[in-house]
Amino acid sequence: MNDYLNQLNDSQREAVLYEDGPTLVVAGAGSGKTRVLTYKIAHLLNSGYQPHTILALTFTNKAAREMKQRIASVTDEYVTRYLWMGTFHSIFSRILRREAEHTDYAPDFTIYDAADSKNLVKAIIKELQLDDKTYRPGMIQSRISNAKNSLMTWNAYRNNENIRKYDGKSNVPETYEIYKRYQNRCLNAGAMDFDEILLQTNILFRDHSDVLAKYQEQFRYVLVDEYQDTNFAQHLIVKRLCEKRQRIFVVGDDAQSIYSFRGANIDNMLRFQENYSDCKIFKLERNYRSTQNIVDAANSLIKNNTEQIRKTVYSENDKGSKIKVLQSYSDYEEAYIVSSLIKDMMLSNDYSYEDFAVLYRTNAQSRILEEIMRKNAIPYNVYGSQSFYQRKEIKDIIAYMRLIVNPNDEESVKRIINYPVRGIGDTTVDKFVSAAVTANVSLWSVILSPEQYSVPINKGTELKILKFTAMMEDFQEQNKIMSVAELAMYVMKNSGLANILNDDISVEGTSRLDNVKELIKAMSDFVNVRQAEGSENISLTDFLIEVSLMTDQDNNKDENTDKITMMTVHAAKGLEFKNVIIVGMENGLFPSQMSIENPRAVEEERRLFYVAITRAKENCIITYSKNRFRNGQTNRSTPSSFLCDIEEKYLNFAETVELPTRKAEYPERNASIAAARRQPSIPFTQPSDNKNLKKIDADTNPPEKPTSAFGLKAGDKVEHYIFGRGEILELEGTGDNAKATVLFDNSGQKNLLLKFAKLKVI
DNA sequence: TAACACTTGTTTTTT
DNA sequence: ACAAGTGTTA
Numbered sequence: 001m002n003d004y005l006n007q008l009n010d011s012q013r014e015a016v017l018y019e020d021g022p023t024l025v026v027a028g029a030g031s032g033k034t035r036v037l038t039y040k041i042a043h044l045l046n047s048g049y050q051p052h053t054i055l056a057l058t059f060t061n062k063a064a065r066e067m068k069q070r071i072a073s074v075t076d077e078y079v080t081r082y083l084w085m086g087t088f089h090s091i092f093s094r095i096l097r098r099e100a101e102h103t104d105y106a107p108d109f110t111i112y113d114a115a116d117s118k119n120l121v122k123a124i125i126k127e128l129q130l131d132d133k134t135y136r137p138g139m140i141q142s143r144i145s146n147a148k149n150s151l152m153t154w155n156a157y158r159n160n161e162n163i164r165k166y167d168g169k170s171n172v173p174e175t176y177e178i179y180k181r182y183q184n185r186c187l188n189a190g191a192m193d194f195d196e197i198l199l200q201t202n203i204l205f206r207d208h209s210d211v212l213a214k215y216q217e218q219f220r221y222v223l224v225d226e227y228q229d230t231n232f233a234q235h236l237i238v239k240r241l242c243e244k245r246q247r248i249f250v251v252g253d254d255a256q257s258i259y260s261f262r263g264a265n266i267d268n269m270l271r272f273q274e275n276y277s278d279c280k281i282f283k284l285e286r287n288y289r290s291t292q293n294i295v296d297a298a299n300s301l302i303k304n305n306t307e308q309i310r311k312t313v314y315s316e317n318d319k320g321s322k323i324k325v326l327q328s329y330s331d332y333e334e335a336y337i338v339s340s341l342i343k344d345m346m347l348s349n350d351y352s353y354e355d356f357a358v359l360y361r362t363n364a365q366s367r368i369l370e371e372i373m374r375k376n377a378i379p380y381n382v383y384g385s386q387s388f389y390q391r392k393e394i395k396d397i398i399a400y401m402r403l404i405v406n407p408n409d410e411e412s413v414k415r416i417i418n419y420p421v422r423g424i425g426d427t428t429v430d431k432f433v434s435a436a437v438t439a440n441v442s443l444w445s446v447i448l449s450p451e452q453y454s455v456p457i458n459k460g461t462e463l464k465i466l467k468f469t470a471m472m473e474d475f476q477e478q479n480k481i482m483s484v485a486e487l488a489m490y491v492m493k494n495s496g497l498a499n500i501l502n503d504d505i506s507v508e509g510t511s512r513l514d515n516v517k518e519l520i521k522a523m524s525d526f527v528n529v530r531q532a533e534g535s536e537n538i539s540l541t542d543f544l545i546e547v548s549l550m551t552d553q554d555n556n557k558d559e560n561t562d563k564i565t566m567m568t569v570h571a572a573k574g575l576e577f578k579n580v581i582i583v584g585m586e587n588g589l590f591p592s593q594m595s596i597e598n599p600r601a602v603e604e605e606r607r608l609f610y611v612a613i614t615r616a617k618e619n620c621i622i623t624y625s626k627n628r629f630r631n632g633q634t635n636r637s638t639p640s641s642f643l644c645d646i647e648e649k650y651l652n653f654a655e656t657v658e659l660p661t662r663k664a665e666y667p668e669r670n671a672s673i674a675a676a677r678r679q680p681s682i683p684f685t686q687p688s689d690n691k692n693l694k695k696i697d698a699d700t701n702p703p704e705k706p707t708s709a710f711g712l713k714a715g716d717k718v719e720h721y722i723f724g725r726g727e728i729l730e731l732e733g734t735g736d737n738a739k740a741t742v743l744f745d746n747s748g749q750k751n752l753l754l755k756f757a758k759l760k761v762i
Numbered sequence: 763t764a765a766c767a768c769t770t771g772t773t774t775t776t777t
Numbered sequence: 778a779c780a781a782g783t784g785t786t787a
Binding site for chain 2: 058059060061062063087088089090111113114193194195197198226229258259261262264361362363364384421423425426548549550568569570571573574589592593594595604605608630631
């Protein structure tokens with residue numbers, strides 16, 4: 001039983017055994033992070049912690065599931081059933097449902113996915129008669145998301161001077177109004193987006209100390225996986241829960257933080273010590289996965305980043321061979337090289353297909369690779385294109401199911417009120433929507449009684465509406481007596497969806513039908529599994545919660561067959577393969593064009609490259625092409641400057657490779673200048689949470705980091721690595737917006753963002 | 763309202 | 778190249 005301790009190395013074991021306070025485990029790539037987390041939980045169980053007192057937060061359902069299985073194999077299976085283990089979103093939506101009476105939402109709230117919330121943003125932009133070229137829905141959506149991740153409600157957003165100023169400069173001064181309406185619409189629809197789940201949890205814990213105390217009491221140990229990818233809202237939830245006992249155990253690798261565009265904040269990890277004063281830090285530095293050459297090459301790459309926790313990852317495996325770098329003339333030839341390489345390696349080394357992964361920066365690159373693999377009869381699985389639950393036919397039926405549980409769900413109403421066609425067109429829907437907005441009620445309320453909200457409709461339309469609402473009410477009745485799968489079939493048949501699918505005899509049509517069948521099977525599986533576990537949560541609501549928080553990662557392709565893997569580098573995080581081929585290693589692609597203006601973004605791209613390399617156990621091969629077809633054009637491309645970041649001794653350039661001009665065209669050099677001139681991407685400062693523990697929103701400006709954090713004042717003589725020496729004339733702004741006007745001896749007067757300028761006092 | 767031609771914008775995406 | 782969205786017809 002206690003044998004598991006012998007399966008750990010010294011630092012792993014120390015981390016597992018240390019129980020006296022906050023613990024940060026800095027786990028290098030391949031250093032046994034999951035193993036430590038698993039055994040930590042097993043150890044807690046063995047030392048007397050009841051399973052339901054342990055809260056373990058992961059980032060994917062898949063990770064949670066796998067960890068549960070591993071714990072079950074070390075302890076008892078029934079014990080793991082009562083562990084609180086899952087993603088932030090699934091755990092806290094569960095808690096929010098349970099504590100619904102203390103929130104503004106009903107227990108059956110709907111979860112809007114990214115597409116739903118984008119549609120809503122789009123609709124609001126249209127209603128406000130704003131130009132959607134200026135107010136790009138995706139951009140507005142991510143601003144709202146960022147605000148929520150920083151725990152900023154629309155009111156705080158409106159009152160924040162920095163943000164308003166920034167929005168003004170970006171020509172989108174009405175963003176706060178969109179946010180306000182968006183928020184209101186979600187509330188009326190009884191729907192939360194992903195970010196709202198975390199925001200509402202924070203509000204719940206802020207305003208209801210008794211509720212917070214209850215969970216503080218229950219969760220005696222809190223563990224977080226992939227801590228480098230948590231955002232501010234998540235950090236604060238965890239911090240609140242651990243406030244009393246300080247039994248927190250987090251694991252992460254700052255070098256693998258690659259989701260900042262989703263709000264992940266690496267500072268959570270870098271500043272763990274400040275947030276948890278008596279914390280103990282363990283470093284796992286021995287890599288068990290890769291050859292020495294791969295680990296050393298990856299180390300030499302990541303050394304080029306400025307912000308990181310110092311650690312020395314090493315391997316005691318074989319030395320291994322150097323990273324091969326191959327050049328091609330076209331993307332077509334590149335794919336061809338990859339396919340023949342795989343064949344060669346299989347012949348000479350006795351590898352199977354499943355030992356290979358081809359990793360790329362963007363999904364768009366998969367197409368040509370697929371084509372060539374097919375031609376050369378190499379079996380493959382492509383991950384991460386369109387996820388099952390994003391498919392139209394699935395979303396349609398799910399929309400009906402969502403409406404049954406919560407008819408106020410505006411996005412679902414709009415999706416299916418005229419699908420299948422029942423003569424309720426856009427004009428009618430628009431009338432209903434604007435009446436709902438005016439009366440500040442849900443769309444459904446207006447649909448139920450149009451005359452009450454004085455919506456002018458003719459008799460014909462009225463009849464069609466009545467038929468629709470009657471149908472939905474029938475579905476709601478059926479939900480009381482049918483299982484989830486039965487109901488889905490009933491809905492398919494009676495809504496007319498089944499007819500549409502059955503009539504479509506095209507290839508795509510039959511595959512859509514298959515998908516729906518698969519969904520219905522997933523529904524009965526869901527019920528069966530839950531019942532086998534002794535769980536009573538088998539209602540439609542329970543299924544929808546599960547579905548809305550499920551992703552592509554959770555849908556395993558046919559993993560039993562021998563195929564190579566093709567996926568983006570993001571999707572490959574946490575996985576490992578004997579042989580990894582990284583393709584498209586070119587400037588503008590990897591690092592992405594979008595990032596090269598911003599040094600922080602370039603660092604993230606470099607971490608992404610680090611992730612890619614460290615997936616490899618035995619061999620890593622990198623390819624780039626001199627020409628690449630992109631966006632309808634063939635363009636010349638140059639090998640990525642990241643190649644220069646890896647020490648040459650770890651690389652093996654094929655003869656054809658023309659070395660990139662080493663260090664000459666370093667993107668950051670030029671980029672820093674550009675960045676200094678530009679505004680930072682988003683001026684959301686992460687509020688320092690000590691002040692915010694009591695009041696996260698308060699409709700005021702979140703506290704700023706003082707300018708002095710940069711340790712500069714007017715009059716200081718400074719040095720800049722491009723502009724040389726100069727004197728600070730003036731400082732303005734705070735936090736990430738802090739700027740300095742500097743008079744340089746040789747370069748004249750410049751206005752620099754301190755965040756990027758890295759001025760040295762002399 | 764459905765079918766069509768034309769314009770537009772194309773990173774990554776755990777939940 | 779291609780998908781998604783917009784505008785124009787019947």
